[in-house]
Amino acid sequence: EVQLVESGGGLVQPGRSLRLSCAAAGFTFDDYAMHWVRQAPGKGLEWVSSISWNSGNINYGDSVRGRFTISRDNAKNSLYLQMNSLRPEDTALYYCAKAAAITMIFDVWGKGTTVTVSS
Amino acid sequence: IQLTQSPSFLSASVGDRVTITCRANQGITSYLAWYQQKPGKAPKLLIYAASLLESGVPSRFSGSGSGTEFTLTINSLQPEDFATYYCQQLKNYPLTFGGGTKVEIK
Numbered sequence: 001e002v003q004l005v006e007s008g009g010g011l012v013q014p015g016r017s018l019r020l021s022c023a024a025a026g027f028t029f030d031d032y033a034m035h036w037v038r039q040a041p042g043k044g045l046e047w048v049s050s051i052s053w054n055s056g057n058i059n060y061g062d063s064v065r066g067r068f069t070i071s072r073d074n075a076k077n078s079l080y081l082q083m084n085s086l087r088p089e090d091t092a093l094y095y096c097a098k099a100a101a102i103t104m105i106f107d108v109w110g111k112g113t114t115v116t117v118s119s
Numbered sequence: 120i121q122l123t124q125s126p127s128f129l130s131a132s133v134g135d136r137v138t139i140t141c142r143a144n145q146g147i148t149s150y151l152a153w154y155q156q157k158p159g160k161a162p163k164l165l166i167y168a169a170s171l172l173e174s175g176v177p178s179r180f181s182g183s184g185s186g187t188e189f190t191l192t193i194n195s196l197q198p199e200d201f202a203t204y205y206c207q208q209l210k211n212y213p214l215t216f217g218g219g220t221k222v223e224i225k
Contacts (some may be wrong), residue, residue: 001166043164044218045154045205045207045219047213050214059212059214063212072122095162104209105152105164106152106154107173109161110158113160
């Protein structure tokens with residue numbers, strides 16, 4: 001069974017850092033691009049970042065560019081999101097998602113991990 | 120690329136046919152997907168490439184459109200279909216989602 005499990009969320013003060021992880025199972029991780037998406041409480045979906053299978057192509061949303069860094073370790077079947085200089089508006093449920101073959105469609109999603117930025 | 124969904128809220132009954140529209144502010148050919156999200160759950164892919172049904176998704180769901188205007192249609196709404204639906208464009212970065220359409224029980 002294809003499975004994505006996020007971890008690393010929590011309560012953090014503004015300006016501090018947090019690193020999210022996404023453990024993948026049930027598919028050949030290094031064959032697929034991966035994404036991070038977030039959802040603020042009561043709000044819609046916001047794409048955060050994407051990374052190609054070999055980390056050669058990385059993209060960020062405007063609201064996180066320069067503060068967040070996406071990475072992956074194919075040997076560990078893991079995706080990461082390093083979040084620096086966190087702001088209250090970064091408070092959200094963070095999902096990792098797998099890209100479908102060939103396309104970038106988000107075909108499998110994890111259950112998410114919650115990040116709360118507050119003093 | 121901005122995506123505008125309409126309506127934002129929709130009240131319907133079991134058995135109704137429901138149509139949700141997603142408009143892009145520039146052409147995205149068929150690089151559009153639809154997702155369903157139920158409360159407390161992760162989104163689920165329904166439709167990709169504007170009109171292709173994801174494996175395992177009931178055939179009462181269908182998508183159409185190209186360019187700047189797209190629709191998601193649910194034929195004969197079922198109790199499990201009450202959820203929020205999002206469109207997403209994958210033509211260009213930054214990838215963007217529509218604001219969502221919440222389908223509620225009348």
